[in-house]
Amino acid sequence: MASNHGTVAHLLPQTYKRLVSEWLEEDCPSFDYGGFVVGATMAEARLLGKSKGVVAGVPFFDEVFRQLDCIVEWHVKEGEEIVPIKHCATVRGPVQKILLGERVALNTLARCSGIATKSSHLLETVRKSGYANVLAGTRKTTPGFRLVEKYGMLVGGVDPHRHDLSAMIMLKDNHIVACGGSITSAVHAAQAVGGFSMKVEVECQSEEEASEAISAGADVVMLDNFKAEEIGAAARRLKEKWKGERQFLIEVSGGLTEENIQNGYLSEDVDIASTSSIHQGVGHVDFSLKIVRQ
Template identity: 65%
Template sequence: MASIYGDLRHLLPGNYKRLITAWLEEDCPNFDYGGFVVGESDGEARLLGKAKGVVAGVPFVDEVFSQLGCTVEWHVQEGETIEPIKHCATVHGPIRKILLGERVALNILARCSGIATKTASLLAALRAHGWNGTLAGTRKTTPGFRVVEKYGILVGGADPHRHDLSSMTMLKDNHVWACANNSTAKDAGVSASPDSIAAAIPRAVHAAKAVGGFATKVEVECRNIEEANSAIKAGADVIMLDNFTPDGVREAARKLKQDWDSKHSFLIEVSGGLTESNAAPYACQDVDILSTSSIHQGVGIVDFSLKVSLR
């Protein structure tokens, strides 16, 4: 089955092509000795899926080979779950150029598909549990590879969450703590003790909204009900309950939604060490979002190989 979002290549920024150019240059910065042996004969190669998983990363593979003067004919749809051994695509072009792009294309496809597979698996488990909220990734991505990892999350059916620091204002404990200790906050009479975090949250939220404007949502990481109430009262759009127990999440989310019903509109996000083995108990009707890095950080690959044949 194709991605639930349709053709995701339309989302990609122009700079992804520059990234691929850099990755190709990284893999062959000088002479292509193996390519010299092969020469310029035309041919084709079969892209084989060697493990079960969700196929993701099609536009990146297309671009790798396009930059090398080759074409890719796909026999599966992105977002489709394959079983081994599956003939997923055929690459046409000069054999030397096919081999020049082989490892870069396979590395991207394997990792992107691994993320999509892990994402789809956790999402299916949460849906089976009866939860219809939003599963999201995090910003714990690999520098230089974020666009591929976020893309894989989307293909797997989840929300990519923030793409960068400009996507949304997320006020973590360090932001609020620093706000409580800066000179402006002190002049305003905000205490710098740890017990004053809840008191410092409104100032941090107001400052964030002042510069972010109406188009930038503000999320606040909260360690307890007091901090959550302070953030909601200040106008935060998303309340993150971080590192709560499952029972603590259920109680806090229920109470917050009940106490602020019809007064303020906000979403409740739960985060902190969530994995496929422990996420279900956190999924309750008052929780809108579960965010986790386990769907993209340290995730295994889906194995693919490329087998060349001369025309």
């Protein structure tokens, strides 16, 4: 991201610092027995990247040690791809405090970096296949850890999708069923309360449902769990049918793999491809923190 527009870190709300405090409290709710053993002698520790991946989660790592009166000096930039073994950062402070923050900081950095790495890799794959539109994550994130996971997606270069239920109005199949089965009624009700600033997206199981949603004024239609070979043709027919009459985006979700990307799953008529594979079941980037022997 260009420096004149800031960095991904500048997106973070101040509330992330409270999250870090909660993580530290969870990890040490009473006495720090190991800290008693080592004492408060000033020490230096090296953060080592032990597996290949994209570094992400720097602000969370920094905040852990800031709250523990330590200083972090980075030797790599966030978003940089590292190969093992890389000296990524140096942490300085009381040895007890370094060890108190070690596991919280490493767990967060490893998870966030894993998501950034998978996001970056999948984005590179879809670009090589010729797909030039939006690759996005989903809202299938870990409760309490969403901010970190969405942050990792952004560092990896993909669209984080909506962050919560208050970001865009998503009408899924259960919403439609619960309000009588009418997509049109559900869209109109959402528009009545969402106002001009809120987009409405409708999850659709067929082209017929998508057409009804578009006719009702939906901003985005999601073709959910269509067969891979049907996606491109269905998206094209919808774009041709409503050309000049309605403006809308088509999202596809479910079943995206590195294999079917190469077999025409995505086409230029698909505006957004969303997948939870970039943040669910993703491997971590391995880091360790080693105290330098004095």
